[in-house]
Amino acid sequence: MTARLPPLNSLKAFEATARHRSVKKAAAELNVTPAAVSHQIKALEDHLGVQLFRRYNRALELTDGARACLPKLREGFDNLVQAVERLRAYRGAGMLTVSAPPSFAARWLMPRLHRFLAAHAEIDVRVSARVRQAADQGRGAAAERATLDDWMADSDIAILYGRGEYPGFQVEELLPLTVTPICSPKLLADPRHPLVGPEDLRHHMLLHDDTGDLYDGESFWELWLNAAGVSGVDTRRGPHFSHAVLALEAAIEGLGVVVTLPVLAEADMHAARLLTPFALRVSLISAYYLVCSEASATRPAVAAFRQWLLAEAAKEQKA
DNA sequence: ACGCTTACGCCTAGACCACC
DNA sequence: GGTGGTCTAGGCGTAAGCGT
Incomplete structure (x- = not known):
């Protein structure tokens, strides 16, 4: 199916350069030198036999052909990301990794966890106590997002102390x-x-x-x-x-x-x-929030844990 | 000085083939 | 089937050059 595809890195370099309208900025994003990006774009143009950029001194302009294909290319990369996330979510179908702040894990989750384990003997739960560094404070939304991405890369579900502003994830308030x-x-x-x-x-x-x-x-x-x-x-x-x-x-x-x-x-x-x-x-203002990726939310183990956690929290608030 | 391209060369991984 | 040598493609960096 992919036999007619040019190298993926060339497509990545092209997409990043088109987005930034700059070889230098694309190179910074991809952690390579501008020369490497220039190579990739040239190789892609040679491979396709189509000019992608009009080169001016210190400026680039997309050709009509390049502009026409960009939306599909971006859609393709988005689909790839989703597919990879879905694959990650399925590692160990019966294993569930939960990240939570240490105090929450020790004082709230642990005393209740036996009830979930008793009801779901087929699910192996791994609790990972994670600390959001004080250094994250004030570093802005991008840093916050990077930390969250890092957490979610090896967790199926996370409990976060914060304000619930986690775009791109399924977020539910667990405990005010x-x-x-x-x-x-x-x-x-x-x-x-x-x-x-x-x-x-x-x-x-x-x-x-x-x-x-x-x-x-x-x-x-x-x-x-x-x-x-x-x-x-x-x-x-x-x-x-x-x-x-x-x-x-x-x-x-x-x-x-x-x-x-x-x-x-x-x-x-x-x-x-x-x-x-x-x-x-x-x-x-802050609360405990339940966060999981769109892909992992569809897993039965994640859905079961989420449902149980929300029920436990609801009991807590009634009490 | 800056942003970009190009020539050149190095490294790595994979394909292919011959040989044992 | 396993091993080792060779070739090729892909990826990248350095240095130099170009035009503003």
Whole structure:
């Protein structure tokens, strides 16, 4: 079927050059030198016997023939990408790779996963705890997209903490989020400084879950204290933790009070290791989102996991 | 100085063939 | 069938040249 096709790289070079109207920019995109791109285009013109560009000094113009074939060529590349994605999605039909932030994986997913495994013994689940680097912050949509592409290249489904702006993927909000102070019951009973009202926080160690800085700009402590109308608490003091799970462990040990996501502390609250001393919960702009590619969404294992996850999240919100 | 093309040469992978 | 040598195509880089 492909016997009459010129080399694929020549077509890639042509498409990139036509899109950028520049050999240099196409070369940068393809990670080769401009000479290599020029070679490819020349080879393609020789192969087809058709001139593709009119060359001017420091400028290129597509010929009518080239312009006419470009839409079909792009469509062809799009189809290739989709076909390859579909093939990737089918590696190990009964294997499911789920990427999730470490704290979510440990504190929300793990306590529930046994129910999915019991109902779907034929599916082998691989959970991959992934960290979005703080360096991604502020690098713009392209960097965000590159990180997401990287995650999705080896995951069937991903749970992301963010704002749900992931074009090109199937995205569903899994859990809207709130934050509130969480601490050990021991702190409430502290005879010297009982934790009765938010003002009493000035007498306690503040534990910082730094996850909040990544996507909401403001620290969780600042967010909650502002909403509570409390002043006079120095939010600069206290230890910082890169993951909510670490801050929660510190809280369990009675080190202090952390403002973080109560959804990550349910099991500990149920076991009376932790509690929320104040009723106020402040909603976040960010939420946990369920993300998968169009291609992998059609896989039965992915569909089953997605459905189960959304049902678990719905139960959570009703509770 | 810049963007592009061209000549030349190197490297790699695959096809083909002869030989064991 | 396996191995080794040769040829060819594809891919790319460097250096030089061209025109503005």
